[in-house]
Amino acid sequence: MGELRARLGGHLHLLRAQARSQMSYRVSFAIDLVSNVGATALDVLTVFVLYGVSSVIGGFRLGESLVMVGIAQCGFTLADLAVGNIERIRLYVRTGLMDAVLIRPLGPLGQLLAMDLPLRKLSRVLLAIVVLVVALAHAGIDWTPARVLLAIAAPIGGAVFFGAIFVGTASVAFWWIESGELGNAFTYGGRDFTSYPVTVFDGWFRSLFAYGLGFAFVAYQPTLALLGRPDPLGLPAWAGWAAPLVCLPVAFAAALIWRTGIRHYRSTGS
Amino acid sequence: MTVIEARALSKAFTVSVKKGRFRRERRQTAAVDGVDLRIDRGETVGYIGPNGAGKSTTLKMMTGVLMPSGGEVTVCGLVPVKQRIRLALRIGVVFGQRSQLWWDLPLRESFALLRHIYRVPTADHAARLLRCRAMLELDEFLDTPVRQLSLGQRMRGELTAALLHGPEVLFLDEPTIGLDVVSKQAVRAFLTELGAAGDTTVMLTTHDLADIERLCRRLVIIDHGRVVHDGTLEALHARYNSRRRVVVDLDEPPPAPLTLTGATLDATELDGRRLTFGLTTGTAADVVVQVARSAAVRDISVLEPDIEDVIAKLYKNT
Structure with missing residues (x-):
């Protein structure tokens, strides 16, 4: 326990140092903070535009859809804040910065994340939370203690889920240094997928993303349970309640890929 | 340990x-x-x-x-x-x-x-x-x-x-x-x-x-x-037979070619007024004494074996 506390302490000190470094560039920080809201706001607006064309999409109304958007955005922006910078692992592997990380007595993942604390992304998380709260208040949910719990658990589970996707796909850089934008298909693609009712998609694409990779359990299934609607695709009601737990096996898989990746790390040059 | x-x-x-x-x-x-x-x-x-x-x-x-x-x-x-x-x-x-x-x-x-x-x-x-x-x-x-x-x-x-x-x-x-x-x-x-x-x-x-x-x-x-x-560095020199060298500057070239005991003549420069000897068994002093018998010595310097040369040799051999 003391060991763990000491290591956490080390990471905290790294984070604080990072915050101090960022504050030495104050103006650019303020600009970043504002411009970061843009992306999330645009995602939410897209949903409004779509519902301007048709009042029911995939069997869901705007108010119901916005709950999914809220959960998906909360999960994604939280994950992006915490571990989104892992995308930069490509840079760290290519420049050999990874060497310096591996000779310190701390876990490499925590160090890499602490190396670039994206405080500027905080503004997006706040916006996502506002969207979720407003959507929940207007969706006509029959509130019970269990639903309150689910409304809190779903975005957290989503955050863990997306975080795992970020780490898992970024680990590819250990095998292919120039892995490019491959990971984005699953991270940003997954976020867009989860923002809409699964019923919108069909065929193998739906099977793969929704159930194979588990994206249906991030926002879609919990929203059904919150609204008290049966699943038009036939999954039982408890699937919605258990959905936040899906993040655990995904996180486990990501941890495994990461660990294997570290052992495959081939430091470049001298 | x-x-x-x-x-x-x-x-x-x-x-x-x-x-x-x-x-x-x-x-x-x-x-x-x-x-x-x-x-x-x-x-x-x-x-x-x-x-x-x-x-x-x-x-x-x-x-x-x-x-x-x-x-x-x-x-x-x-x-x-x-x-x-x-x-x-x-x-x-x-x-x-x-x-x-x-x-x-x-x-x-x-x-x-x-x-x-x-x-x-x-x-x-x-x-x-x-x-x-x-x-x-x-x-x-x-x-x-x-x-x-x-x-x-x-x-x-x-x-x-x-x-x-x-x-x-x-x-x-x-x-x-x-x-x-x-x-x-x-x-x-x-x-x-x-x-x-x-x-x-x-x-x-x-x-x-x-x-x-x-x-x-x-x-x-x-x-x-x-x-x-x-x-050790010495072991490396021994293995590659690299020797200390003595450079002797003379006022005039020696009248007859020099043969010394304990050293070999490796180079002759400046029309025979600068001689470089590689030490085999002798010391730098032996060389100077022997040279001074047949010619007037103006200056001497002793060169340690050059590690760069040895290592360059080593890289080439492998």
Whole structure:
């Protein structure tokens, strides 16, 4: 326990140092903070535009859809804040910065994340939370203690889920240094997928993303349970309640890929 | 007590080579190819070899950065990759081309941060920092952000950073690369003292052979991933038959060709007024005495065997 506390302490000190470094560039920080809201706001607006064309999409109304958007955005922006910078692992592997990380007595993942604390992304998380709260208040949910719990658990589970996707796909850089934008298909693609009712998609694409990779359990299934609607695709009601737990096996898989990746790390040059 | 032990240590990389427009051939190259090494506590070992010989790769396997693809290695009794974090607390590493410091923070803050990361007791940390500050003359740039330091200043900072947790083993990968003469001397003097204290084991790679002559009793030379020499500098000279030379300047060329005992005439320059002898069994004094019998000696100088020549020979032979 003391060991763990000491290591956490080390990471905290790294984070604080990072915050101090960022504050030495104050103006650019303020600009970043504002411009970061843009992306999330645009995602939410897209949903409004779509519902301007048709009042029911995939069997869901705007108010119901916005709950999914809220959960998906909360999960994604939280994950992006915490571990989104892992995308930069490509840079760290290519420049050999990874060497310096591996000779310190701390876990490499925590160090890499602490190396670039994206405080500027905080503004997006706040916006996502506002969207979720407003959507929940207007969706006509029959509130019970269990639903309150689910409304809190779903975005957290989503955050863990997306975080795992970020780490898992970024680990590819250990095998292919120039892995490019491959990971984005699953991270940003997954976020867009989860923002809409699964019923919108069909065929193998739906099977793969929704159930194979588990994206249906991030926002879609919990929203059904919150609204008290049966699943038009036939999954039982408890699937919605258990959905936040899906993040655990995904996180486990990501941890495994990461660990294997570290052992495959081939430091470049001298 | 053995601190570093490698047995048949190897690292192979897969490289793909372009063959034609689309075809690529995957090929295995051995960066390190069966290195056996035992280093005892307190030794200072120079690990040298031409570019691409596998020096850095060896060091990276010993520090837990790279997973060996064959053989075994233990450092302080630990298996580097497997027990990476425990090992990290007991070793110090300076990769000349990579920084361990925080770019945007003053040096002083980087050091404070390292104290927390390595969980060093405050008093120990302060004592070690004080010693480094004095020996490496850090005081004038302790409050400068690392990004504004000169290379020599940064390297002195890196060395300090690697030593603040009192490591048992110090790995230095080209610690003097790109440094000016003054910084080089500061770094060398510091390492000499560290080596003299005798409780830190130092393994350093370098291309600067003056580093080796100043710092290392033991020399391990590696080429194409294999150890081609492991021993003292003298043993290396003996093996390659490199000798001390005596250069004698004369007022006039000698009347008759000179044949000396205990030395051979290696070169004749300046119309016979400068003679270079290689010592075989004799001493420099023997040479001078013998030459002075037949010609007036104006000046003499004694040249130590040139380590660069020897090592160049060694690389070519392998």
